[in-house]
Amino acid sequence: RISEFDFKNTVVIDNTFYQSCATAVTCDPSSKYRTINGSCNNLLNPLWGSSGTPYIRLGSAFFADGDHQIRFQSSGNKLPGPRELQLAISTISPNIIDVPEITNVHFTQMGQWLAHDITLMSPDLSGPSDCCAIQNSDDIPPQCQAVITIDPMDQVYLMFDVPRRSCLSFRRAMTTTLNFNCSITPQIPINQATAFVDASQLYGHNNIKAASLRSNVDGKLKTEMINGQRFCVQQKRNSTFCDGRDNVCVCFDHGDVRNNQNLGIIIYGELFLRLHNHIADSLKLINPNWTDEILYEEARKIVIALNQIFVYRDYLPLLFGEDYSENSGLTLSKFKRTVYDESLMPQVSTELSAGSFRVPHNIINTYYSLVDENNKVLNVLKLHEFMMFPDIIVENKNLEYILRGMSLNSSRYPVASYNLGISNFMFHNMIKNIADSDLLATDIQRGRDVGIPPYIKVRELCGFSVITSFDDLLKILSPTAIGLLKLYYEDVASIDLIVGSLLEPIIPGAWFGETTRCILADGFYRIRYGDRFFCDVQDQPGSFTDEQFEVLWNLNLTQIFCAMSKIDQLPSNFFMSYGNSEMIDCEELSLDLQLWRHSTNG
Ligand code: HEM
Numbered sequence: 001r002i003s004e005f006d007f008k009n010t011v012v013i014d015n016t017f018y019q020s021c022a023t024a025v026t027c028d029p030s031s032k033y034r035t036i037n038g039s040c041n042n043l044l045n046p047l048w049g050s051s052g053t054p055y056i057r058l059g060s061a062f063f064a065d066g067d068h069q070i071r072f073q074s075s076g077n078k079l080p081g082p083r084e085l086q087l088a089i090s091t092i093s094p095n096i097i098d099v100p101e102i103t104n105v106h107f108t109q110m111g112q113w114l115a116h117d118i119t120l121m122s123p124d125l126s127g128p129s130d131c132c133a134i135q136n137s138d139d140i141p142p143q144c145q146a147v148i149t150i151d152p153m154d155q156v157y158l159m160f161d162v163p164r165r166s167c168l169s170f171r172r173a174m175t176t177t178l179n180f181n182c183s184i185t186p187q188i189p190i191n192q193a194t195a196f197v198d199a200s201q202l203y204g205h206n207n208i209k210a211a212s213l214r215s216n217v218d219g220k221l222k223t224e225m226i227n228g229q230r231f232c233v234q235q236k237r238n239s240t241f242c243d244g245r246d247n248v249c250v251c252f253d254h255g256d257v258r259n260n261q262n263l264g265i266i267i268y269g270e271l272f273l274r275l276h277n278h279i280a281d282s283l284k285l286i287n288p289n290w291t292d293e294i295l296y297e298e299a300r301k302i303v304i305a306l307n308q309i310f311v312y313r314d315y316l317p318l319l320f321g322e323d324y325s326e327n328s329g330l331t332l333s334k335f336k337r338t339v340y341d342e343s344l345m346p347q348v349s350t351e352l353s354a355g356s357f358r359v360p361h362n363i364i365n366t367y368y369s370l371v372d373e374n375n376k377v378l379n380v381l382k383l384h385e386f387m388m389f390p391d392i393i394v395e396n397k398n399l400e401y402i403l404r405g406m407s408l409n410s411s412r413y414p415v416a417s418y419n420l421g422i423s424n425f426m427f428h429n430m431i432k433n434i435a436d437s438d439l440l441a442t443d444i445q446r447g448r449d450v451g452i453p454p455y456i457k458v459r460e461l462c463g464f465s466v467i468t469s470f471d472d473l474l475k476i477l478s479p480t481a482i483g484l485l486k487l488y489y490e491d492v493a494s495i496d497l498i499v500g501s502l503l504e505p506i507i508p509g510a511w512f513g514e515t516t517r518c519i520l521a522d523g524f525y526r527i528r529y530g531d532r533f534f535c536d537v538q539d540q541p542g543s544f545t546d547e548q549f550e551v552l553w554n555l556n557l558t559q560i561f562c563a564m565s566k567i568d569q570l571p572s573n574f575f576m577s578y579g580n581s582e583m584i585d586c587e588e589l590s591l592d593l594q595l596w597r598h599s600t601n602g
């Protein structure tokens, strides 16, 4: 191994799905554009990284029956309850207030925007609508077999006015065996997103969705005027994701089902949509003879490249720490091009999606502030009370006021616990069996649901020293953290990945501990070097010229979000909070697309 995250040669790719269950695709090797679903990126293995394919496992699966049943502790006893673990973690780490950081809420929001691009482990929504309601029946369907128990004496729920219940809804992730007609043991979930950073959360992860979002005129995505502003179109009512609360009138139809989830992610979806249409307009001015198809694909290609630049040049170095990011080949540089590696599997791992990339849930803020042009705080909204509630965004200048608040407000310091709101009242105003959920308990359960290896196994995979007892942990974790683990787990081998990871000390300059860093570095390496269409890869049919790449390189999120909204100022350093970056006046987007003139024949 060249570094701790170098799993390239150790991970075993199970080919069952590709050989026995997938329909063959034929690729056009000369195509300049990536497909919508990610197929044909890798010409030798055309389905690698595409939506609807299984996650990879970096380590072996952990199930009690070797197939799908949730694992037990070494003694055979049940694992500690996820809800109890969450409550315990919040007692040893402050979770009442948001401890400020130098980064702002955009740093958090970019993380979620990126997560929605690369991974979608859909829960199985078929069968009973309320899994908790059927727990006494003799025949509980698989998707309902992992609901989370709530203790009748639950200290938080007892204190607050929420309906009394003994169970939190949890639906198991869809697997190839149970949901996709492809029997694989141990069971493996399907990634419904394309694994590449290809803005699929904006365009749709599959052809049907993507086609439904296109206007089919001049390369643009569909929009709708609401209160004099341009937004994306709305979904039909009765969709699971918006009808949760009866006072919701607005529900956007985006590329990813999660794009209405909170006020921040909605704004990102809207602004990137406007960016696509702005670029399509600009391209049309330069190339009036280009068809709708060419305009769409060329605009899409630029939006994808910009997303990759913002992720690899701006976000990841901040997340990992600059040195580590650079030394691991993650940082994007203007001078050193990415060399495509067709042997590298560009797929997200279960360890990342059901574990490590959820660790940044601990920096989610409790509040969104609405801040006006004079820096006056007009309103403060609790994130968990305004989930799946886009109505707020379309009123007055709320989009701009929230954007400003996100820029000025600090993100939360990464303590082990998540904020109190999403730990107890997530989806507060949704229908009864979804409302008042617990994100950390859900994350713990999700890791077990898809059988990711426990904490110490993942550490071993990363090449860290082998742990055989709680005492061995003294080299890594604080005595308080170990005390907590001992109280809940019978043995060190049973500790869940996310629990151990959240308790690890934060690496200076990064936002998490070493185990999270290792798993995330693997993931972001794969989906960059394994992406034939990565924005700075050369000598592929669709590669940008050096000059074109330079035009894109000169853009940043501040310029784009400035130009795509009516906001008057944003921080010069987009991810830095008030006092850590000056606010600069917004300008029109200076995006000169002359270099795109006739580069494609219309
Ligand atoms: C901004 C507020 C956020 C909220 C309210 C939120 C909420 C959620 C929820 C409800 C889930 C599904 C849990 C499950 O059923 O298993 C989820 C999944 C996830 N979240 Fe977040 N999240 C937020 C931000 C973030 C951030 C900042 C990151 C990373 C930097 C992130 C990474 C993930 C990942 C990787 C998953 C798994 C996605 C999948 O594979 O389906 N989230 N989040």
Ligand SMILES: [Ca+2]
Pocket (backbone or CB within 6 Å): 117, 118, 193, 194, 195, 196, 197, 198, 199, 200, 201
């Ligand atoms: Ca994607």
